[in-house]
Amino acid sequence: KNKIEVYKLALYHNRMYCVSSVGFIVISSEGKIIARLNLSNGFSTSKIFDFKISDSLLWICHAKGVQCFNVDLLFHKMEKPSVKLASILVNDEEMSPGESELSFDHRKLKFAFTVTSPTLKYKETITFSYKLLGYDNNWISTPFEENRITYNALSPGEYTFVVKAINNGIESDEVRYRFRIEKPFYSTFWFISLMIFVFLFVVYVFYKKQLRVQQ
Secondary structure (H helix, E strand, O other), X not given: OOOOOEEEEEEEOOEEEEEEOOEEEEEOOOOOEEEEOOHXXXXXXXXXXXXXXXXXXXXEEEOOEEEEEEHHHHHOOOOOOOOXXXXXXXXXXXXXXXXXXXXXXXXXXXXXXXXXXXOOOOOOOEEEEEEEEOOEEEEEEEEOOOOEEEEOOOOOEEEEEEEEEEEOOEEOOOEXXXXXXXXXXXXXXXXXXXXXXXXXXXXXXXXXXXXXXXX
């Protein structure tokens, strides 16, 4: 997880109100971020000089002036985000995101996925979390703007790309894309078996020939 630096902190009703490296956030007693100020609630800057809480009102002095917020309104229920595959490039050639469980030959090794979440209101708080099963089973997070995920040289095998959007701890449904990269013909079982058979046959013919010469 990414570390967050806290520059100023105030405790109010068992919650921590903080000026941090990711803007103004509110942290619960369990250590989770439960609210943050951004464009979705009318806050347009992250350069904060000072703040004060008095009578359920949060006063913030920032680079664009002074704003006042009702503390109770910061904790409105967040909408569940959604996510979709906007485009898929295979060796820089665009594929249809709707087609899953596709098979590609061994020369198609570069895959690029562009993901998106149809929202403008929560651009500052939504992140994408993804993994490629068959390559790396660990979740990786990326900001909303960095939504192009590229794998430059995959090996032949079966893969499932999994992605979800997260907005202040609320996760979207997962989107999955399954595909397979075929092995080159010279590494398949039947080709290797054929080569072994041919080799043994050549050895046998050579052996019989040498045997006749000796006789």
